[in-house]
Each structure stands twice: as structure tokens, then as C-alpha cells.
Amino acid sequence: MRITVVGAGYVGLTTAVCFAHLGNEVMVVEKVQKKVELLKDGRVPFYEPGLEDLLVENLRKGRISFTTQLSEGVEFSDLIFICVGTPQNPDGSADLSQVEEVAKETAKLMNSYKLLVEKSTVPVNTHKLIKRTVERYLKIRGKSMEFDVASNPEFLREGSAVQDFLYPDRIVIGVESQRSREILQELYKDFTCPIIFTDPATSELIKHASNSFLAMKISYINMVADLCEKVGADVRLVAEAMGYDKRIGREFLRAGIGWGGSCFPKDIKAFIRMAEDQGVDFSLLKEVDKINTRRAQQFVDKVKSVIWSLRGKSLAIWGLSFKPNTDDIREAPSLKIIPLLLKEGAFLKLYDPKAMDNFKALYPPGKDLTYAEDMYDAVKDASALLILTEWREFEEADLKKVKELMELPIIVDGRNIYDPKKVRELGIEYYGIGVLNL
Numbered sequence: 001m002r003i004t005v006v007g008a009g010y011v012g013l014t015t016a017v018c019f020a021h022l023g024n025e026v027m028v029v030e031k032v033q034k035k036v037e038l039l040k041d042g043r044v045p046f047y048e049p050g051l052e053d054l055l056v057e058n059l060r061k062g063r064i065s066f067t068t069q070l071s072e073g074v075e076f077s078d079l080i081f082i083c084v085g086t087p088q089n090p091d092g093s094a095d096l097s098q099v100e101e102v103a104k105e106t107a108k109l110m111n112s113y114k115l116l117v118e119k120s121t122v123p124v125n126t127h128k129l130i131k132r133t134v135e136r137y138l139k140i141r142g143k144s145m146e147f148d149v150a151s152n153p154e155f156l157r158e159g160s161a162v163q164d165f166l167y168p169d170r171i172v173i174g175v176e177s178q179r180s181r182e183i184l185q186e187l188y189k190d191f192t193c194p195i196i197f198t199d200p201a202t203s204e205l206i207k208h209a210s211n212s213f214l215a216m217k218i219s220y221i222n223m224v225a226d227l228c229e230k231v232g233a234d235v236r237l238v239a240e241a242m243g244y245d246k247r248i249g250r251e252f253l254r255a256g257i258g259w260g261g262s263c264f265p266k267d268i269k270a271f272i273r274m275a276e277d278q279g280v281d282f283s284l285l286k287e288v289d290k291i292n293t294r295r296a297q298q299f300v301d302k303v304k305s306v307i308w309s310l311r312g313k314s315l316a317i318w319g320l321s322f323k324p325n326t327d328d329i330r331e332a333p334s335l336k337i338i339p340l341l342l343k344e345g346a347f348l349k350l351y352d353p354k355a356m357d358n359f360k361a362l363y364p365p366g367k368d369l370t371y372a373e374d375m376y377d378a379v380k381d382a383s384a385l386l387i388l389t390e391w392r393e394f395e396e397a398d399l400k401k402v403k404e405l406m407e408l409p410i411i412v413d414g415r416n417i418y419d420p421k422k423v424r425e426l427g428i429e430y431y432g433i434g435v436l437n438l
């Protein structure tokens with residue numbers, strides 16, 4: 001099929017490249033010229049495992065092309081995926097201006113039937129606003145043309161986006177017309193996972209309900225972790241035992257310094273706001289969000305309780321991205337924890353396998369903050385090592401070497417990546433989250 005994808009971010013580019021990989025012809029419209037130049041050259045502007053190889057392969061096969069011009073995208077195909085950003089407004093609601101812009105400009109350009117598909121995460125009933133906008137702009141052009149708006153939320157995770165897109169747990173499609181249903185059925189016909197057809201509002205709601213539920217699981221286990229620390233229990237075993245219960249499931253029960261990223265923080269706030277607008281008090285989610293907000297300060301308090309005063313102390317930081325296998329630092333816990341540590345007067349040496357460039361753009365190196373060559377360079381002469389992201393590289397680190405390089409062999413592990421017993425056997429003081437801290 002011929003497909004147009006608007007927006008070449010984590011979701012849009014993955015969608016485009018994967019649809020091309022599955023044999024479709026895809027045109028990507030991206031407004032940032034520099035990104036388009038890189039992409040035409042086979043380079044992905046961010047780090048996502050496997051994506052660049054697939055891009056190069058599909059460029060070679062002539063199945064994917066890039067443009068800054070929406071007019072070319074609208075001309076190219078009847079099937080247009082909207083994958084632009086939906087960031088957070090100051091009041092917590094979703095800023096839908098990028099989505100509105102695509103709807104408006106498409107309506108100004110279209111000369112035949114179009115199916116606009118929302119892949120961006122949007123509040124329930126956004127499809128109605130897209131529809132109204134398209135109708136208005138068609139009307140002022142004096143045109144009456146058939147079009148549809150559908151919802152097809154994306155559930156991929158950064159770090160495993162390609163796998164998640166190609167092998168999803170389920171596909172959700174919200175449609176209003178038989179025509180749009182048939183187009184999307186054809187597009188997804190080779191996928192073997194369950195495909196759930198709904199109305200657009202239900203589909204839009206499924207995405208927000210799913211993300212908020214996952215965030216709730218993490219905040220829940222984080223509270224259990226706090227209790228474990230008080231009573232001398234081990235949250236890792238509590239989570240493991242809970243996870244074997246099929247009704248609970250094993251995923252998203254890892255205690256730590258909280259969730260971040262470009263989705264959960266904004267999506268949960270948008271969901272709360274949406275409920276409020278409808279007169280529904282979803283205070284459960286407000287608490288989930290509050291618990292998460294507290295994690296950064298709690299972690300810094302833990303570091304202080306371990307080290308005493310942080311003034312003038314050299315601390316090594318491993319991990320800046322909001323999760324492993326991505327260079328994305330949007331709403332990462334590191335962005336909250338590092339300013340708190342600097343305020344306490346600590347000297348920080350940071351290391352992340354992929355996210356250092358993004359971090360440097362916000363925090364250029366200076367007197368109290370420097371960037372390390374590698375993870376061992378970061379720990380040289382440090383009074384403690386703080387772990388903020390669970391990169392595999394850190395899990396596999398040579399901790400004997402780490403111990404030798406540090407001034408004081410102390411690890412405060414915000415992601416529980418090590419077995420406390422094994423680390424302590426090496427003569428390292430180890431403090432995790434919700435584990436027995438000796």
C-alpha cells in the first residue's frame with residue numbers, strides 16, 4: 001500500500017520504516033529540514049536499536065522517501081498517519097496544536113478521499129476536532145469531499161521500537177466507516193496479534209488508560225519498596241512473587257527512582273485533566289503522579305544519608321537516559337536528580353552510553369559537572385557511584401575494577417541492577433531501593 005507518515009520522531013520514523021519493511025511504499029513528511037537531509041542519507045537523528053539498518057535497506061529498495069512538503073505527502077497517498085508530537089500544556093492538558101496543523105493543512109491541500117489516522121497519543125474525542133477542522137477548511141475552499149478520521153494508537157517502547165512495532169501484543173483501531181475499516185484491515189492483514197476494532201473514542205481512551213495503568217504499577221511497587229526498607233523486607237522478591245500471579249503480571253514491577261520519558265509523565269497528566277474536564281475525579285492517578293514526583297528527592301535524601309554532606313564530594317553518575325537503549329532524556333529522572341545534587345554542592349562526573357550529547361545540550365560541562373570517557377573513567381576517585389539507568393553495560397561492569405578506582409567504594413543503585421549480597425561480598429557498600437540496606 002501507499003502510506004504517508006507525518007512526523008519523523010521515534011513513533012513516525014519507526015512506523016514509516018516498519019511499514020516500508022513490510023513491503024509498502026512510504027513517504028515521510030517531516031518539517032525539520034535537517035532531519036530530512038539526515039534521513040535521506042540513511043541516518044537516524046536519534047538512537048533506536050535496529051532502526052538505521054532497516055532505514056538504509058528500505059532506502060536502497062526505494063520503498064521509503066522523505067520530504068518537508070506536506071503537499072507531496074497528501075498527493076502521494078490516501079492514507080495519512082499523524083505521528084507529530086503532543087506535548088504537555090502548562091495546565092497538564094495535551095497541546096494538540098501540531099495535530100491541528102496537520103489536519104488544517106491537509107484539508108487545504110486534499111483533492112480526493114483521505115483517511116487521516118491518529119497515531120500520536122491524543123485525548124479522547126480528538127478525532128472529532130480533527131474532523132471539524134477538516135470540514136471547516138474544505139468548506140472555505142468550497143469543496144465537499146469524503147474523508148475519514150481513525151485512531152490507531154501506538155504502544156511501542158523506545159529502545160525496542162522496531163520489535164514492538166513489528167510484533168505488537170495487540171493492534172487497536174478505532175474507525176467510524178466501513179471504508180476506513182477495510183483500508184486499515186488490509187494494511188495490518190499480515191499481523192498475527194489480536195486486532196481490536198472499536199469506535200475512535202474508545203481507541204483513543206485505550207492508549208491513555210494503558211499508559212496510566214503501567215505508571216500506576218510502578219508507583220505502586222515504589223511505595224511497597226519504601227515500606228520494605230522500613231521493615232527490612234526485600235522488594236525484589238516481593239515483586240517477583242507478586243508477578244507470578246497471572247492477574248498481576250511480572251512487568252513494570254521494578255522499584256526504583258520512578259518513571260520518566262516522553263510518554264508517561266505527560267500522558268498521565270493529560271488523562272487526569274481529561275477526566276476532570278468530564279467531571280470525573282480520577283484522584284487515584286493524581287496520587288500515582290505525586291508518588292513519582294517524590295522519587296527524585298527521596299533518592300537524593302538516601303544519597304545524603306549514606307554519604308553525609310554532599311558539599312565538595314565527587315560523585316559518579318551512571319545513566320542519564322530515562323531508560324536503557326535510548327538516547328532520550330525527556331523527563332528522565334536524571335534531569336530532576338542531578339540539579340538537586342548540584343544544589344547540595346556535589347561535583348558530578350556523568351556517563352551514559354548514548355545520552356551524553358543530549359544531556360550536554362542542557363548541561364554543558366563546567367566546574368561542578370563533567371562528562372566521562374567511559375563508565376570506569378566516571379568512578380575514578382569518586383566518593384560514591386549513583387546508578388540512574390539500568391543499562392546492560394552497567395549490569396555487566398567489572399565491580400572489582402570499580403572498587404579499585406573509587407575513593408570510597410559505595411554504590412547507591414537507583415535501579416536495583418545488582419544483587420546486594422554479591423556486591424557487598426566484594427567489599428563495596430551497597431544501597432538499593434527497597435532492599436535491606438545494611
Ligand code: NAD
Nearest residue numbers: 007008009010011029030031084085086098120121154158
Ligand atoms: P517526537 O517529538 O520525537 O517526533 C515528532 C516529530 O513530528 C518531530 O520530528 C517534529 O519535527 C515533527 N512534526 C511536528 N509537526 C509537524 C508537521 N506539521 N509536519 C511534519 N512534521 C512535524 O515525538 P514522538 O516521541 O515520536 O511521539 C509522537 C507521538 O507519539 C506523541 O503523541 C507521543 O505521545 C506518541 N507516542 C510516543 C511514544 C514514544 O515512545 N516516543 C510511544 C507511543 C506513542
